[in-house]
Amino acid sequence: MTLDEFRNNVDLYSADLSRWPQALVKPAVAFMKNNAEAATLFEKQLLTDAQLRAYTPRTLDISALEARIMQGLTEQSPATPAVKPAVAAAALKQSMWKPSWIFAPSGGLMVVALIGFLTGFNPQPKSYVPLDPSYVAEEQILASADGYTYGANGEIF
Numbered sequence: 540m541t542l543d544e545f546r547n548n549v550d551l552y553s554a555d556l557s558r559w560p561q562a563l564v565k566p567a568v569a570f571m572k573n574n575a576e577a578a579t580l581f582e583k584q585l586l587t588d589a590q591l592r593a594y595t596p597r598t599l600d601i602s603a604l605e606a607r608i609m610q611g612l613t614e615q616s617p618a619t620p621a622v623k624p625a626v627a628a629a630a631l632k633q634s635m636w637k638p639s640w641i642f643a644p645s646g647g648l649m650v651v652a653l654i655g656f657l658t659g660f661n662p663q664p665k666s667y668v669p670l671d672p673s674y675v676a677e678e679q680i681l682a683s684a685d686g687y688t689y690g691a692n693g694e695i696f
Contacts, residue, residue, distance in 0.1 A: 540570045545577050554584035
């Protein structure tokens with residue numbers, strides 16, 4: 540094990556050896572016994588882990604912030620100017636139903652349908668025809684004819 544691998548494992552699994560993969564625990568302990576820098580790194584990580592476990596976040600006093608927000612809200616003028624009838628009528632007219640709300644989505648669907656319809660008129664390459672002599676040999680056609688069953692009156696089943 541190298542020092543970089545050891546440092547990477549300490550960063551990944553912390554200084555708690557119970558979190559390390561079992562295959563890496565014994566080589567890590569042997570490496571710490573032989574390398575003083577690795578042992579120092581492991582001790583520092585142990586202290587950091589202990590500090591993180593003992594950390595409790597401080598409680599914030601937000602009463603001053605709350606008082607400033609409430610003061611700002613009360614300072615705003617509660618009386619709003621009366622809305623004029625012409626402005627109210629214009630706002631109502633803008634919020635009314637529009638025919639384009641129906642035709643806009645259906646117009647897009649019509650364009651897609653038209654493209655599909657026109658695509659169907661394009662000449663397609665010649666498709667495979669099973670009994671075309673260029674694809675099937677004579678022997679294959681004759682061999683397949685033997686599979687039919689003839690009835691008493693000569694009908695094919």
